[in-house]
Amino acid sequence: MDEPSRRSVLMAGGTLGALGALTVATPARANSLWTWSPEGSVAGRGEGADPKWVWDEEADSLVASLLERGDVPKVNELLKTWTKNGQALPSGLPADLRDFVERARRLPSWTDQDKLAKAFEFNQKRGLYLGVTYGFASGMMSTAIPHEARAVYYSKGGADMRDRITKTAKLGYDIGTEQAFQPAGEMIVTCVKTRLAHAGVRNLLPRSAYWTKVADEKIPISQADMMVTWHSLPTTVMKQFAKWKIAVPADESAAFLHSWQLAAHMLGIRDEYIPKSWDEANAQAAQVLDPILAPTPEGIKLADILLNLAAFIDGGILTKHILGALTRYVLGDQIATWLKIPEEPVWDPVFENLWPPFVAVREGVLDITKAPKELREFYWVFDEIIRQGVLLVLSGANYPISIQIPTTNNPD
Numbered sequence: 001m002d003e004p005s006r007r008s009v010l011m012a013g014g015t016l017g018a019l020g021a022l023t024v025a026t027p028a029r030a031n032s033l034w035t036w037s038p039e040g041s042v043a044g045r046g047e048g049a050d051p052k053w054v055w056d057e058e059a060d061s062l063v064a065s066l067l068e069r070g071d072v073p074k075v076n077e078l079l080k081t082w083t084k085n086g087q088a089l090p091s092g093l094p095a096d097l098r099d100f101v102e103r104a105r106r107l108p109s110w111t112d113q114d115k116l117a118k119a120f121e122f123n124q125k126r127g128l129y130l131g132v133t134y135g136f137a138s139g140m141m142s143t144a145i146p147h148e149a150r151a152v153y154y155s156k157g158g159a160d161m162r163d164r165i166t167k168t169a170k171l172g173y174d175i176g177t178e179q180a181f182q183p184a185g186e187m188i189v190t191c192v193k194t195r196l197a198h199a200g201v202r203n204l205l206p207r208s209a210y211w212t213k214v215a216d217e218k219i220p221i222s223q224a225d226m227m228v229t230w231h232s233l234p235t236t237v238m239k240q241f242a243k244w245k246i247a248v249p250a251d252e253s254a255a256f257l258h259s260w261q262l263a264a265h266m267l268g269i270r271d272e273y274i275p276k277s278w279d280e281a282n283a284q285a286a287q288v289l290d291p292i293l294a295p296t297p298e299g300i301k302l303a304d305i306l307l308n309l310a311a312f313i314d315g316g317i318l319t320k321h322i323l324g325a326l327t328r329y330v331l332g333d334q335i336a337t338w339l340k341i342p343e344e345p346v347w348d349p350v351f352e353n354l355w356p357p358f359v360a361v362r363e364g365v366l367d368i369t370k371a372p373k374e375l376r377e378f379y380w381v382f383d384e385i386i387r388q389g390v391l392l393v394l395s396g397a398n399y400p401i402s403i404q405i406p407t408t409n410n411p412d
């Protein structure tokens, strides 16, 4: 069937919104009013609607219809061959999906190619720290974001975390490449496919008996949720850089922000919610991210799975302890304790005492011969963690990595 049926249109266009609206009045929601002004956004204006009640209507209704028509497996298969931003879409795609992707792949008018070129310089120079912070600040933090932890745990991807990590890491990799948003790059494709995957999750998770039992929302991945996760990425990374006294010139910092603003737009976040500056980003993060961080049984299990993923390297003898200590060091005691990450009497002090001089040596601020003796012994450990981290991510990949629209939940 090519035309969406009345039922599917109703389900998509109306029901998703209506379900959300039904919960507007619940008291649990009443206590966190949305006060962040759209004047601080890249759009500079907007309705100011609370993003908890805004999803991605266009993508959500399209995917509702694809799911109902049974078109998703065919679409996933066809889209595997669509990898480059400038590449034409494969033939055989349903017309409504093709129209959507053609619109969704267009960069917004505020795209600044000079800033994107500068962002690449920054990514190149800081790839090492970006890897560690994306993995241990952003990645592990996601398990302490209740909505995200539950959505990930009960969605299809929750059944195979290594596969999920490689797919998510692809986005972190793509955004750092030279041509990220250019025709030869892949970031636009990755964002549009992720937008579709998220729309799949919005349609499917409300049908999961497991998710509905624990969730405090009727539809997952609202625009507010999207911004929370967004802040766990660039905003958190920049905070870590500042903590580690890594000097970032103003133009590089603005460029890095720009690349993530663009990513947000391409992921379907409305411009009126995307902060226009780091000051605005920090203000918004204080409102949406900091207060919601909390443990959940799902997040605790996910954190444990993530820390065990590297066990194949050494049977878990060292890796789990080192990664646990690195997580505690990066995210702090509170979050580590929530996630039930054990204290590491050997490794916690190693990071606490030796990571700052390690960074200082790498930054050329400290001469290695003048660094503490222990650092000279542990220097290779830090470097090794970074190398093994890359290996871990690559080892989980089924090439080519292809982000897909899910058709089921976990467990099905």
Ligand code: HEM
Pocket: 147, 148, 149, 151, 152, 155, 156, 157, 158, 163, 164, 165, 167, 168, 169, 171, 194, 197, 198, 201, 220, 221, 222, 225, 226, 227, 229, 230, 264, 267, 403, 404, 405, 406
């Ligand atoms: C899928 C990135 C926000 C939950 C994905 C994928 C990427 C991604 C790259 C594809 C990986 C895969 O298929 O496994 C992002 C980024 C976000 C964001 C960059 C914000 C800036 C969120 C939020 C939630 C969420 C807020 C939940 C509250 C999920 C789930 C999947 C997914 C459940 C699908 C896994 C499956 O296939 O079952 N996301 N995400 N994401 N994301 Fe997100």
